[in-house]
Amino acid sequence: MPDTENNKILIRTQGLTRTYKVGLERVYALRSINLNVCENEYVAVMGHSGSGKSTLMNLLGCLDIADAGQYELNGINTTYMNSSQLAHVRNQQIGFVFQSFELLSRVSALKNVELPLIYSDAPFGQRRKLAQEALRRVGLSDRIHHKPNQLSGGEKQRVAVARALVGKPSILLADEPTGNLDSKTSDGIMQLFEKLHTEGQTIIMVTHESDIAAHARRIVRMQDGEIVSDLPTEQDPLSVHYEDPSASEPSQ
Amino acid sequence: MKMLLLIPLKIFRLLIQSTLLALNQIWVNKTRSILTTVGIIIGVASVSAVIAAMDGMNNKIMENFETFGTKKIFLWPERPSSGPKKNVDWWQIRFKQEEFNGMLEYCPSVESKSFISDGRNLPARFEETSVESVRLNGVEASWFEIENREIIMGRPFSHLDEKQGRKVCIISKGLRDKLQMDQECTGQAITFGYHTFLVIGLLEEKPSMMFDNSNRDNLEAYIPFRTMRKISNNEWFRVMANCKSTDLAEEAKAEIKFFLRRTRHIRPGEPDTFNVFVMENEVKQVMGVLGMISGVAYAIVSISLLVGGVGIMNIMLVSVSERTREIGLRKAVGAKPSAILTQFLVEAVVLCLFGGLIGLSIGHLSTMLISKFPLMEGTRIPFWAILLSFGFSGGVGVVFGMFPAIKAARLNPIDALRHE
Numbered sequence: 001m002p003d004t005e006n007n008k009i010l011i012r013t014q015g016l017t018r019t020y021k022v023g024l025e026r027v028y029a030l031r032s033i034n035l036n037v038c039e040n041e042y043v044a045v046m047g048h049s050g051s052g053k054s055t056l057m058n059l060l061g062c063l064d065i066a067d068a069g070q071y072e073l074n075g076i077n078t079t080y081m082n083s084s085q086l087a088h089v090r091n092q093q094i095g096f097v098f099q100s101f102e103l104l105s106r107v108s109a110l111k112n113v114e115l116p117l118i119y120s121d122a123p124f125g126q127r128r129k130l131a132q133e134a135l136r137r138v139g140l141s142d143r144i145h146h147k148p149n150q151l152s153g154g155e156k157q158r159v160a161v162a163r164a165l166v167g168k169p170s171i172l173l174a175d176e177p178t179g180n181l182d183s184k185t186s187d188g189i190m191q192l193f194e195k196l197h198t199e200g201q202t203i204i205m206v207t208h209e210s211d212i213a214a215h216a217r218r219i220v221r222m223q224d225g226e227i228v229s230d231l232p233t234e235q236d237p238l239s240v241h242y243e244d245p246s247a248s249e250p251s252q
Numbered sequence: 253m254k255m256l257l258l259i260p261l262k263i264f265r266l267l268i269q270s271t272l273l274a275l276n277q278i279w280v281n282k283t284r285s286i287l288t289t290v291g292i293i294i295g296v297a298s299v300s301a302v303i304a305a306m307d308g309m310n311n312k313i314m315e316n317f318e319t320f321g322t323k324k325i326f327l328w329p330e331r332p333s334s335g336p337k338k339n340v341d342w343w344q345i346r347f348k349q350e351e352f353n354g355m356l357e358y359c360p361s362v363e364s365k366s367f368i369s370d371g372r373n374l375p376a377r378f379e380e381t382s383v384e385s386v387r388l389n390g391v392e393a394s395w396f397e398i399e400n401r402e403i404i405m406g407r408p409f410s411h412l413d414e415k416q417g418r419k420v421c422i423i424s425k426g427l428r429d430k431l432q433m434d435q436e437c438t439g440q441a442i443t444f445g446y447h448t449f450l451v452i453g454l455l456e457e458k459p460s461m462m463f464d465n466s467n468r469d470n471l472e473a474y475i476p477f478r479t480m481r482k483i484s485n486n487e488w489f490r491v492m493a494n495c496k497s498t499d500l501a502e503e504a505k506a507e508i509k510f511f512l513r514r515t516r517h518i519r520p521g522e523p524d525t526f527n528v529f530v531m532e533n534e535v536k537q538v539m540g541v542l543g544m545i546s547g548v549a550y551a552i553v554s555i556s557l558l559v560g561g562v563g564i565m566n567i568m569l570v571s572v573s574e575r576t577r578e579i580g581l582r583k584a585v586g587a588k589p590s591a592i593l594t595q596f597l598v599e600a601v602v603l604c605l606f607g608g609l610i611g612l613s614i615g616h617l618s619t620m621l622i623s624k625f626p627l628m629e630g631t632r633i634p635f636w637a638i639l640l641s642f643g644f645s646g647g648v649g650v651v652f653g654m655f656p657a658i659k660a661a662r663l664n665p666i667d668a669l670r671h672e
Contacts, residue, residue, distance in 0.1 A: 058666050061584070063583075063584060063665045063666050064666055083588075083589055084588045084589060084590065087583060087586050087587060087588040087589070087591075088586065088588065090583075090584060090585065090586045091585065091586020091587075092586070096584050096585065098581075098669065102577065102580075102581045102584075102669065104578060104581075106276075106280055115581075115582070115585055116585040116586055118269060118587075119582070119585065119586040119587045119588070119591055120586060124265075163585070167585075167586070
């Protein structure tokens with residue numbers, strides 16, 4: 001479990017459950033998840049496909065509503081919120097980074113980054129400034145007027161990270177952020193995450209790649225909708241591989 | 253209090269944002285946007301052009317009525333459709349001049365009246381030139397005022413002309429030219445049948461009218477009523493009058509009826525033995541029919557707007573499913589369902605208004621073409637029709653954009669982001 005001595009708890013879930021109906025059967029995607037994440041933590045959620053990690057991500061990201069259990073994000077209980085209120089929470093508290101970037105192809109990097117601010121109360125005049133600032137943080141100051149098709153994969157993901165950061169969210173949720181990138185660019189993104197983490201950003205990242213997960217400080221492993229292990233990275237079985245990147249591929 | 257002030261501000265901001273987004277979207281999909289709005293363009297163009305044409309026609313017909321005179325009242329003896337006098341001899345119900353004595357005093361809404369003795373068609377001759385058939389009518393001096401016919405040369409019938417039944421006449425320009433008389437024809441003599449008349453006045457041409465084909469050649473001649481009675485021994489005459497204003501037409505009619513029933517000794521309960529015809533009634537009827545025709549025309553062209561609306565809905569549905577991932581992303585970064593709804597709704601409305609604008613321009617061009625046709629001069633799109641067209645196209649945008657917009661707003665962000 002995380003060290004909660006000094007840091008405020010950002011995410012607190014209690015008995016979070018999500019089921020899907022398949023035909024007549026109820027399938028449990030998540031079974032009673034209890035998870036706490038503190039400020040400035042860097043967590044990787046790992047698991048095979050179907051383990052429920054994406055479902056958990058969606059619930060933590062307020063994109064989905066649990067069937068049972070409580071979810072409190074930064075002191076806000078989201079359990080009984082309607083879609084409009086959830087949208088506001090997403091806007092104010094959460095920054096998403098997706099596997100396939102999800103940039104609007106027709107507009108510049110700057111406009112892409114400004115997108116969350118359109119739906120926030122940020123004054124019109126400040127949007128540009130905030131977006132430029134976010135792009136500077138991800139190291140893309142010289143690319144602000146490029147459109148996504150003029151950017152490389154790594155740059156696209158950096159724009160996406162900038163977009164996630166522009167609203168100063170309390171958590172950054174990354175769903176397979178390196179899934180569409182080659183290993184070299186992946187490293188770049190991981191370095192960026194590392195930098196953000198040292199700057200105090202709370203990060204939760206879903207991945208099935210051990211060497212990516214190894215960048216996090218804490219690894220939550222999931223299987224069949226349950227958390228099977230939740231350990232600091234150095235205690236996680238995969239840390240062996242992290243110590244020696246040249247060793248064989250992590251067993252998946 | 254502060255919250256209350258902020259709400260309209262927020263809505264305004266949302267609208268501005270949505271409009272900018274919509275304009276951008278339309279600009280990005282130029283070809284598609286234009287093709288989509290073709291329906292609306294045609295709809296608005298035809299609506300505005302039809303309204304303009306109908307409006308122009310209405311005005312023209314009204315104008316014709318005005319020229320013809322909406323203040324006119326026609327009086328003639330008529331057998332009642334029921335009662336003992338149903339099959340009475342015409343001779344018994346003919347008008348007598350004394351029946352009209354004091355009519356103007358007793359009928360305050362009536363301005364003037366004139367007896368009219370419809371003459372026969374007679375050959376007319378001036379020196380060596382002759383015309384086979386000219387209709388000679390016996391009228392009083394007031395007739396020219398009632399009919400609004402101007403005497404452009406010479407003088408009207410004088411009191412003496414009428415009292416003594418002098419053989420004087422007032423003729424139309426057409427007749428003067430046909431008989432090859434001098435331009436200044438007053439003082440010259442024309443022979444009608446066996447009687448010779450002194451020309452004392454020249455009439456302005458009758459203004460041409462839509463529904464009046466009588467007297468195409470404009471050969472007209474008028475003599476004093478009394479003169480006509482003397483030369484033709486025709487006891488039969490009718491009466492024409494005019495009321496003081498168009499609004500008084502019905503009152504004038506009632507007054508005349510009351511007056512004539514008394515002078516003609518018709519007992520209460522017995523039907524009238526005469527008819528009073530007021531132009532105003534006809535105007536109302538014609539306007540009613542025109543209104544109906546216009547209504548049907550508007551309804552038909554409105555269908556094209558409806559079809560245009562369906563086109564808009566179709567393209568908006570395509571747009572929603574094409575941009576599902578974008579909608580998912582927007583929702584993920586915090587777009588509320590209301591923001592998505594507004595975005596798509598505004599896009600549909602902007603598309604429609606855009607189409608409405610083009611349609612209106614085309615409608616304006618067609619109206620300019622229409623106004624080149626006879627009877628359609630001065631046709632233009634009335635201002636209310638411009639507002640209506642815009643209102644209607646905006647309404648079409650709202651109505652047909654609503655369904656796709658709701659569909660977009662209801663999209664689940666997770667499914668939307670997974671959409672391929």
